Amino acid sequence: MQYFNVMDYEAPAQARMNAAHWDYYAGGSGDEITLHANRAIFDHIRLRPRMLVDVTTCDTSTSVLGSPVSMPILVAPTAQHGFAHPEGECETARGVGQAGTLLTASSVSSRRLEDVAAAASGPLWFQLYVFDDNTITVDVVQRAEQAGYKAIVLTVDVPRFGNRERDLRNAFHLPVSANFDVPDVTKLKPSLTWRDLAWLKSLTSLPILVKGVLTGEDTILALEHGADGIVVSNHGGRQLDGAITSLEALPEVVEASSGRCEVYFDGGIRRGTDVIKALALGAHAVLVGRPVLWGLAVNGQEGVRHVLELLRNELELAMALCGAPTLKQITPTLIRR
């Protein structure tokens, strides 16, 4: 089997996985309208390439909150990599490191955050879910800092678990996370508000990114409450079905941030041309969710590395064909409005 693009990994990954685990990875909420729209929206954005620019070398390297990475393509937090590979997130971390980029490790993990850090050769961020019991949050944030994670990514779009009908039909329940002893990880703190961001900041010296922002209003609130970065995301279409796509939300978030923080993007990235579109609309870098899980299921660390390399190669080619040999040259003028 040859894998020419990241979608080539999807069917073989499904074939290797337990059906309920596959549905958990693949699914969205409700009618999966937002899940599908996240992809479809990229087809409606067209590029305005420039010609006769010297593109002998196209440089995809950059830095994210100060950490150097080989490409503006990071790995989004996704739960329970043990469904895809026996080594779980440790195996993912190895592949991500080989691709020279960054892994955001989920709170809801098959492996302990310390073991993931030990397996990693690249920078890591730690994604945080806040439970009712504050001692869990304090403990996990301090452990992440001690283990060398470079930032905390606070996910804010899960006041309640989304309506995942595939999971209901399969009677699927998420297993306990290896990171903490919480029997039902879908019971988060629904009373969490922007004010808690200040408390979170008091727990750590790490920068805090807020993941799940889709409006300019919330961008301003996040910055007022001390956020160091924003991840524009609708959780891969797994939370509010009918929510705006991440790509539609990106320009207003970028505008509201007015250059005060790095703005990241996730949702539906499957091609290098998707990456260049998101960067042109103001994202500092993008994060990729499901395709990394497909690579992991098919071929472990090598699959993860290859999925990321495919995207990097496609981005590099798109930069050449757009006449934008550096990331700085990827600007809104590349997009037909």
Ligand SMILES: Cc1cc2nc3c(=O)[nH]c(=O)nc-3n(C[C@H](O)[C@H](O)[C@H](O)COP(=O)(O)O)c2cc1C
């Ligand atoms: C199986 C799966 C598990 C996820 N788990 C988490 C999680 O633990 N924390 C989180 O903030 N987001 C989680 N997400 C959302 C991703 O971080 C990301 O927003 C989304 O997958 C991006 O869309 P994409 O899969 O189309 O690239 C999960 C997504 C999937 C598909």
Ligand SMILES: CCCCCCC(=O)C(=O)O
């Ligand atoms: C509500 C806490 C559990 C979330 C599990 C992981 C996740 O975010 C997902 O989309 O699934």
